Amino acid sequence: MIQWTAAILVVMFAAILLAAIREMSALGIGFRRALIFAPLKLIYRIDTSRMKRARDPKPPVIYAVSEQSKLDPAIYQAILPPDTLHVLDPASADSWLVQTFRSLGKSVVFDKDHMISNRRLVRHLKGKGRLAVYFPEDVEPNPVNFRLYRAITLLARKSNAQIVPLHLRNARFLPSSFTPASKAPRRRFPRLSVHVLPAKRIDDLVNEAGKNYVTPSNALFDRMALTRFDTTDFSVGLFRAFVQAAKIYGPSRIILEDTVTGELTYKRLLIGARVLGKRFSAMAAKGEALGVLLPNANGVVVTFLALQSAGRVAAMLNYTAGPRNVVSAIETAKIRTVLSSRVFIEKAELHAVSEAIEASGTRIVWLEDIRKSVTTVEKLLAALQWTKPLVRVDADDPAVVLFTSGSEGAPKGVVLSHRNIHSNAAQAESRFSISVEDTLFNVLPVFHSFGLTGGTILPLLYGVRLFLYPSPLHYKLIPAAAAKVRPTIMFGTDTFLMGYARTAKDTDFESLRFVVAGAEAVKPQTRELYKDRFNCEVLEGFGMTEAAPVVAANTTSHARANTVGRLLPGMSVRIEPVEGIEEGGRLWVRGPNVMLGYMTADRPGELQPLGDGWHDSGDIVTIDREGYMAIRGRAKRFAKIAGEMVSLGAVEMLVQALWPEDRHAAVSVPDRRKGERIILATTAAHPDKKTIIQYGKKNGVAELMLPSDIVRLDEIPVLGSGKTDYVTTQKKIEDKLGIGDRAA
Template identity: 55%
Template sequence: MILTGIVLGLLVAAYLAGSIALMIGLGLSFRQALLYLPLKLVYRIDDRRIRLARQAETPVIYVITHQSRLDPALMLSLLPDDTLHILDAQSAKAMWLEPWRELARTIAFNAEHVFVSRRLVRVLKRKGRIAVYLPENVEPDTRAFRLYRAVSRIALQGDARIVPIFIDGARHLPFSLVDEDNAPRRPLQRLRVGTLEPLTVNELTARAGAANTTASNVLFDRVAEARSGMSFSRQSLFQAVRRAARRFGADRQIVEDAISGTLTYRQLLMAARIFAGRFARMTAPGEAVGVLLPNSNGIAISLLGLMSAGRTAAMINYTAGPANVTSAIRTALIRTIVSSRAFIDKAGLEDIVEAAKAGGARFVWAEDIRDGIGNFDRLVAALCWQSPVSAQDPAAPALIMFTSGSEGAPKAVVLSHQNLIANAMQVEARLAVGPRDFLMNVLPVFHSFGLLGGLILPLLTGVRTLLYPSPLHYKQIPQVAAKRRPTILFSTDTFLSAYAKAAGDDDFSSLRFAVAGAEPLRAETRRVWKERFDTRLLEGFGLTEAAPVVAVSTATHNREGSVGRLLPGVRVRLEPVDGIADGGRLWIRGPNVMMGYMSADKPGMLQQLPEAWHDTGDIVSFDREGFVVIRGRAKRFAKIAGEMVSLGAIEMLVQSLWPEHRHAVVAVPDKRRGERIVLVTTAAEADAAELRRAGKEAGIAELAVPQDIVKVDEIPILGTGKIDYPTTRKLAIDRLGLAAAA
């Protein structure tokens, strides 16, 4: 009895001591600390950033992304106890909330009515604090988005600072508000409380600049920024995939191909562990190791194996041609390349292998690694599949990718683990994707769009992925889609158009949406997919240097003619361009923007960006709601008789005339004007007189309308689906007999 009393006394003393430590460490009241301590212990809460929220200068509005019924209890325990909490009826009436009820000065039961109340503005004007709980939907419907408008209006009227709060992991708790199919439950899910610095709506609007001017959207973006910045932060890509395995289940099927079948998270990481051991023995820490593989389970294993080993994966574009491959090997100082004999033989890439060897690289064959796996290797992998082989540094280079070469020689782009994870989470904060989805990735993983959208994003969000080997199988891909019923597809306009022509009306009917990038999405392609498959095409914009996504359309924000709105956390500035009044040259910075370039004249040397800003080379404009309109590449403007002409705009005009065909507009040398514009088209009926008439009706200057038309059977395209403009321009010059002038 005495012993029991002593034990109880010690427990009470420990409880009180822990509560006092929380009072001192976080600045909580004693009552808050008493209630918070068991939550902190059970859910191992990382609350280091809550001081930023508590110390925010009043008036302040805390905007909490409401993911679970535990969120209000946490916030009532952690936020200053004079905060007015605004809860919906279901949360306010929950029985488990009773112990915390006395901490809340007021609980409002009808959020929509409260939001329009003048009382909240009066609270703020008296230097008060308000906590509002907004739906966790990344693509809120019209009703839910009204709450953002209401909160931003109240913040403006009360001159209040906004502090977004996101509780990472809350959606996986047993009392989550998210559908269990999309957020598997974990009883002891670890939680992290994340916040951003307090800023007023006017400060947020000023920071967004030309990219956004509406209060509701800047609030929406700020909340999304808090969300994207919390998930998987301070982790390498290997660690992030391991964490996803824990969240979604180690035995969840996650990646598959037609030859080797399906792998679970556990099987994927076990195989990566074995490969990592081999890579660690044959290469040096931090070394760039080439990857020359098709879309397959093997490429997922190799990438994670290299990252587990602390190596940098350099993605070899085997469609770029021998000269470009040799240049890439030398630029990135690649001494070892992981590939497959079966793939080389089947794809007929012997010339690429010879080009790589000429650049100084040796080949390690995946077949040899697999044949050398013994029982001891399997045992170690089974026991240590969650442990990386080498130390992990999230800020270190993870990938080297090469630009497409659509406008010249490819450049080596160095991306860190943080760049890749940040971009995946930025996209996840815009598009509602999760374990309920099934993605069919037809884009090559050596391309940044195919890698991020088709492999990294699904691995981190629990989306099962079918890796398909080539986007050029126009007839087979619709058949596979009809059989496997994917819900998400990433592609390009060129490929989407080709698939639609070969597909039956029901082949793509399972898709919730498809995202088109890498080139402009034509209105005709959008119309065909909507009418035939009832599929919404969302257009995005990106570049390899941004890992790659910069902006994307969503169900909430979708405007034809634009590429959507900027991802959360992306900052922009526009530089004036002579001859262009509406728009400017786009510069970007953000957590997804690359570490820097490697160039052929300084092989292996990272050339960092000055002040972290990157010149995209794109000329864009923004409307007042932040929608991005691409006016064209700076290199895709021609100067005709002193006037700046957008070749992309002329392509859009041509497309409106002959929408079922492919077109490319290029500038070629001209002795009198310096340059002249040529249309290269697959439309046999294309006529210069009709084009001039359409240009006149559209208000386009006559000198900007192509006078020369070159008709071809196919427009040259790159392996990534983009138009190959250098080859197209050369074709036009040869056809017009301008080779000497060029």
């Protein structure tokens, strides 16, 4: 027994010694530091391959560390250059492990609120020194914690220091994590990896973002968020990303629920996907698109993941678009097989859609038939291999085809890769503070990019329990359902949110922390209503199907009224001037979430990639000094009147302020004298043009912005995504006014 113990100790010491020697070579650190660090390296399998980025920059350097646990400063004191002065927080400095590692270098412990005035730190940096500052891990820092960003920004600019952000992946799950265990499940020995971004000075970060688009402290904040985003492994396909989430948050964790089939754990979800994936593999070749015609329910998530496991592409069909548009989408993506449910077709009364699909020569496979034919052997094999995808995929392979809303014309197929969708979910997670304590209530359909990425994939990848509701149009039923589910997060559009509020009791949405709203502008009345009645913040964001979809968003720590918030990490924009528009310009976007390309009806099944990675959003925007973006309107949603460009969206906002309880839509039609004129469609009971003119004059609105005619409609047509259906609205207006030609 003694001999065995001695042998084990010899092997352990040899392993530690070997690891120490390797770290000496890899990190350029001394033997003593390497020897003390080696046990941690072996226990947590710490990946330090990116540390060259941290060690190479010449001083002065500030290491901006996102401190997630008491282990973080111990590790960094061992692997950062020995001349680094570590500014430790009292909360972690008293740890015995940190105390052990403090002997390896220089460190001080004091209140970080006084960093700006600390002359010692300034002298240290100006003397070609290195400084490690430990930031609170908060994704959305409160005003007190954000002071540290301002302090370090000033310190860096005073000393001309470069900033090197560092983030220890998975440290938030350690037993010594600063994140409460209720928000981050504990794992005793998670695999850790050090993520480092290249060194840059604050002024360089500001210049890269655009001097007029960001403040220095926000530039540092954005850089830290980008480091968090960088910790995600984007090399894997979506199925493997879900498997990783299951391992982190627990295979037996209940993660998904709907109104019909009940609850699913991660493991049951992935087993079901493996079973269906095997069947789908026989229906289409690898990389081929299969149509998905299903509602918000557990079945659509299982089906989606099954297609990802099988290496097939999920083409999400908008069943609210009508038979003609559904068939057009099928032809555009060259879909031979559509996956659907008889029960869904029956309940949603979509017989015309299913008949049109079959009449086009496309086969419909009913999930009920597959479910009945699944054998016990298939289930057992899937249970044994639930962590393995059926087919290996590349992260840049197509994963999804979504179709643009068609709010202004014929829809196009938008091809998104595994990396596009995974990136957008990670971008959102690096901006919004979400955890396993949260429950997300999703009413937005999965054929809509916001409903798919934000409302479905994001929560499932980050351990947030997801409740899927089948239709956003159940204005009376949804508040009651929310009262039972008690969600903390909800996604929606302004139209839907106002509809729910009208029928909701004050207690129905009391559990909500915040609502993320997109697809259309959020009215001030909506924000005020949810704040006053439900004590809930409505955070407006902005996106497009082509960006998978989120581009910018307000958060609880960074929010500004009448804007759609600030850009997500990893995104770049450029604004091009537009003739006739003085304020703002046309927005172009680029980033890891921007699509692979389009499929169009005239070139079916053919991916038309973006030439240089930039996508023309077609939106006219402004961005203020702090990076907050405001949408002035779609380029197509401007009318050219007497040579002046007038935003139809601004016309709608003007009338909405006058008649807040009603719905409005402004369109333009040809005019021989002025080029175009504005027509307002409204649900107001007694709309009066004179009242609008008086209100416009009172608020200093130019006469060109006032509608020349008003058409009353019983309701303004809305797409399944919640956006105004301008194509149908325009047709109704033209029919009522007897106008033969549409506006261009």
